[in-house]
Amino acid sequence: xxxxxxxxxxxxxxxxxxxxxxxxxxxxxxxxxxxxxxxxxxxxxxxxxxxxxxxxxxxxxxxxxxxxxxxxxxxxxxxxxxxxxxxxxxxxxxxxxxxxxxxxxxxxxxxxxxxxxxxxxxxxxxxxxxxxxxxxxxxxxxxxxxxxxxxxxxxxxxxxxxxxxxxxxxxxxxxxxxxxxxxxxxxxxxxxxxxxxxxxxxxxxxxxxxxxxxxxxxxxxxxxxxxxxxxxxxxxxxxxxxxxxxxxxxxxxxxxxxxxxxxxxxxx
Amino acid sequence: xxxxxxxxxxxxxxxxxxxxxxxxxxxxxxxxxxxxxxxxxxxxxxxxxxxxxxxxxxxxxxxxxxxxxxxxxxxxxxxxxxxxxxxxxxxxxxxxxxxxxxxxxxxxxxxxxxxxxxxxxxxxxxxxxxxxxxxxxxxxxxxxxxxxxxxxxxxxxxxxxxxxxxxxxxxxxxxxxxxxxxxxxxxxxxxxxxxxxxxxxxxxxxxxxxxxxxx
Numbered sequence: 001x002x003x004x005x006x007x008x009x010x011x012x013x014x015x016x017x018x019x020x021x022x023x024x025x026x027x028x029x030x031x032x033x034x035x036x037x038x039x040x041x042x043x044x045x046x047x048x049x050x051x052x053x054x055x056x057x058x059x060x061x062x063x064x065x066x067x068x069x070x071x072x073x074x075x076x077x078x079x080x081x082x083x084x085x086x087x088x089x090x091x092x093x094x095x096x097x098x099x100x101x102x103x104x105x106x107x108x109x110x111x112x113x114x115x116x117x118x119x120x121x122x123x124x125x126x127x128x129x130x131x132x133x134x135x136x137x138x139x140x141x142x143x144x145x146x147x148x149x150x151x152x153x154x155x156x157x158x159x160x161x162x163x164x165x166x167x168x169x170x171x172x173x174x175x176x177x178x179x180x181x182x183x184x185x186x187x188x189x190x191x192x193x194x195x196x197x198x199x200x201x202x203x204x205x206x207x208x209x210x211x212x213x214x215x216x217x218x219x220x221x222x223x224x225x226x227x228x229x230x231x232x233x234x235x236x237x238x239x240x241x242x243x244x245x246x247x248x249x250x251x252x253x254x255x256x257x258x259x260x261x262x263x264x265x266x267x268x
Numbered sequence: 269x270x271x272x273x274x275x276x277x278x279x280x281x282x283x284x285x286x287x288x289x290x291x292x293x294x295x296x297x298x299x300x301x302x303x304x305x306x307x308x309x310x311x312x313x314x315x316x317x318x319x320x321x322x323x324x325x326x327x328x329x330x331x332x333x334x335x336x337x338x339x340x341x342x343x344x345x346x347x348x349x350x351x352x353x354x355x356x357x358x359x360x361x362x363x364x365x366x367x368x369x370x371x372x373x374x375x376x377x378x379x380x381x382x383x384x385x386x387x388x389x390x391x392x393x394x395x396x397x398x399x400x401x402x403x404x405x406x407x408x409x410x411x412x413x414x415x416x417x418x419x420x421x422x423x424x425x426x427x428x429x430x431x432x433x434x435x436x437x438x439x440x441x442x443x444x445x446x447x448x449x450x451x452x453x454x455x456x457x458x459x460x461x462x463x464x465x466x467x468x469x470x471x472x473x474x475x476x477x478x479x480x481x482x483x
Binding site: 156237 | 294301308314320330379380406407408454459
């Protein structure tokens, strides 16, 4: 299935490269086209199935499943939880996105070491398991609209900090998130860039992640997406589930209020 | 007191504390600024060549890190300070080889934590600009540079009447913030992204009448 997806994209990209007329149309059209070609077989489904199994399987030193994990709507409630994250959790006393919250549940319920999970490279060991979990949990909110809570002081504070992080210029290139995602209708090469300072629309920007990356055959959550943004911004390495990543997700998520989630989507 | 009552009291106390936290107003904007600065330092760690000095901001970065641009006086101060950093080419030699310039313009690599120390960086130009007619995969964050020299009447880059545009172009590539305090363009020479020789080659791509950009 992975090879099929890659071939389809290669054909699509080859088509774009060969015909200048096609390249002049929005690359989003091309992406939408191959997304449609793959609609019946987004490989993210494989990750979703694995994630559902992981949620229900007894694991870790405490030999427990994650079925009592509270993702914000009460213990065990999965449907609709994703489109309300990040949010403030009273039991941990902090803002958490999906991946941060899963780490907490894996530690408290299953006895796994959250710090060790955070230090594990993407795509390996428990990080590999997190790919499945975020795929399934986000899929349980597919078609729902983002509606992050902003009632708690910490939630409003996180939005304000995220906004500041979004415009923070640094590194040898002076880049901020806003350098690429602060205006409508911009591109890097042929890649369309969503304006993340506002709601960029259904299934665009924040509402398209987690996603299956055809180019690498991996399932990327928002943590990995942000990590690679910072790499390309020439910044140092953001800690997994660090405050800046949660604050940025809060900023983008609140800005995306009302946008329909298509996660886990498929990306080149 | 019965333990049941105690529990209720504790519960009530807890709830009112929660309500207080919930209704608390946000810190001032300046306090949030300081908190965001602390967050940027606490959330990152060095990796490879990407050290923590990259989240230490100079005035140009700090003043241009908000939705709105800084006031006119601050912008003028930044532009003057940045202008003073521009290193003009040795021997007044502004132009190199446009073929090498095209390669640099195509190359978007360099300076990430996955790049090796000392590896030469590309110019990243096509990521944001249209440049030659032949390359259709170009970004739109910056303005089109197609026919950059031709549109500015540069038929002989060494002629005295073109000196102003040639110098401006060098300065803009070396340190874009000298001309526009909050420009989105990196300071390629000032930040050590490109060498003097590389800047010469990109200059040729833009200004050499023989460059495909000016056909």
